[in-house]
Amino acid sequence: MKKINLFFAFCSLFLVPFSAQAQTLNVEVGNVTYQFPAEQAGVMPYSSGTTLTVLNKAFTLSDVTAMYIDNTAVTDNTVSVDYSGTTAKVKVAGNVAQYLTVAYTNAHVSIVQSADLAQEITYTLSGTSTDGGFYMEGSYKATVELSGLTLTNASAVYSGAAVHIQNGKRIKVKVVTGTTNTLKDASSGSQKGSLYIKGHAEFAQKGTLNVYGYVKHAIKAGEYISVKNCTINVLSAVGDGINCEQYFLMTSGEINISGVGDDGLQCDIEDTTTGSTGETTDHEDEDSGNVYIEGGTLNINCSATGSKGIKAAGDVIVTDGTVNVTTTGNGVWDATDKETKAACGISSDANITISGGQITLKSSGSGGKGMKCDSVLTISGDNTVIDITTTGGMYYSNGSTENHNYTGNTDRLDSNYYSSPKGIKAGLKTKSGSSGWNATYTYAGGLVINGGTITVTTSGNNAEGIESKNDLTISGGTVTVNSYDDGINSARNMYLKGGTITVVAKNNDAIDANANMYISGGTVMAFGAGGAECGLDAAEGYSLYITGGTVLAAGGNNNSVSSTTGSQPLLSASISLSAGTTVSVALQNSSTTLCSFLVPDTYTGSSQGGFFAPMAGPGGQGGPGGQSGRGSAALITCDGLQSGSTYTITYGSSSTAAKASTTYQGM
């Protein structure tokens, strides 16, 4: 082994020096240095005493400020731009010199690639300038390395963008590991982004990029954007924080967006004439408008009126990662569309599909929503966690008068004039006939929950928890809703097949289907308000069908239950409920509990009373017994109930008896 080491040392001493003798011809034209390795330079012809040509790059000799030979090692296919104050030094590898036209004004650098270029060039940008810019134009894919670059464009020479890549191909943006980079664009320009890339931008490496957009967006790509590993901080933008077309894909890294005048992240369809391609294999030639979150952390704070944290013309697909969006903007009147618009954490013109990740959405403005889509919203995945909180009230505007906490009746109000706050809204209900009470509608999309832990809290006036504008199906997961208005609402049929659903609605129905409601499985605890508000409510002329599941529904009333094939017997009673009360059911004179429920802490009783009329229970118990809860009409069902049998319902220290039936006559 010692011999080997000695041999290695020998090699190092006597052979390495040979490799250090790489001669390079440097041709300086002002602040631009073209570097030609000797082994590549070949014959360098002079012409007419005025021109020198090296590797097909012609230099006008009167423009050459210096030529010298040194031992600089040159990496093929590279260009470096080093900014310092009001100047920038550019170095161009000789093998690509013939394909590049370099110009500069002080620290503003322009590089135009010729159409003949057939190899990828890496542009490495570094240094600091308070009035500089980098403009590159071409038609061959390129890499831009941000390697400790602090660039403020103050005078918009070649572009107002700090970095402007006028190249429609793939542009890899390497935010070099260990470096911090800051870009600010010129407020006097007309650029679309402080960092503008005409083509598709692939962000990579583990550095940090801070971006300020003083004219429009902070980061704008004409095609798709993908983000891997790096940290991107959008600290200011007149428009969107990040705006792209085709699709947006985040697989890792961290994006923080704040201080924006419009949406946090917006993705549009590039070819609106042809329309969406939908998702394609490996995203090849994809123009979907989709937003994919597959990993990493995305933190967005939006304060503009009607702004969206994430806005996609296509689908929003979350499979992993962490998404935190806070919107604080109020609703606003859109004079172009002549309708109100409201803020939203995640908004899709198509589908939202969430199968993983941790998503936290907060909205405090009038009409503000957590998440909404025009088509189908699907939530699944054992590890999916979604937490949504909205605190804003209803927004009203007719274009001249607005109200950020509208309390008027909206039953006959054109929907263009108001935006209701909601935790989740999925699907579209579109008026297709006459207006008013005679209006007819078409329905699209809907909501499907197959798994996950979903918590929705709304506290503003008229704020529903979860609403589907078409059918709604829950077959798994843990869904907890505390709402001001309806807890869970569907414009059409509702199917509760599984999962654990707990709903407390303070001022309206807990679970409300505007068509039939079918409960066939899962555990459902639904606490509606008092008076006419229900725990479970189906629309007039429609029915509630219960063929399975473990259910406690309480409110001022409950919907009638119709018998159907396989109906599961149920119990009805008027009982007093309060937070922390345990409600259990046992066959009369039996100690075997068939089912039990714990009234959630958020339940404060039916605020409008209900028809509390406790029945005397076995053992002389009865009455509220000093409990603080309000009277509630309760429906209870679970596996094991026999129609015609009598059961004891125990709630707190009280109890009552009820006979099981497959039907119930409620409201």
Next chain:
Amino acid sequence: MKKLVLFLAIFILSVSLSAAEYNYLVFTSTSGTTTALDVQNLTMSVSGSSLIVTNQAGNKTFALAELKQMQFSEDGTVTGLENVLNADRPVQVYTTDGKHIGLFENLIEATQTLTQGVYVITDGKNSQKIVVK
């Protein structure tokens, strides 16, 4: 042990292959006269119609109008390589053990296409061994 020996062999080979030294810059006048200058600390500047070349040996002035070309040289002589490089002539590329790699439009295209290694390149009249890094 075998891996280490193999690594060292490759290391030595690669170092040796990249050890080409271009110690001279050879200027050729329109009349065919050549002047080889040592590249150590060599600088060039244009002054009016002259090219002034400075190295550790001193200054040399060329009339630009009488300069045909310049090129790097390992030994101060101009090889036939200029015929290969200068013309946009097709070149044949071979490995050092004689295996034919292919025909390229010119030397630049060949060097941009070939993977790392040592090749023998010929334009039919002249041949040159090249190193692609």
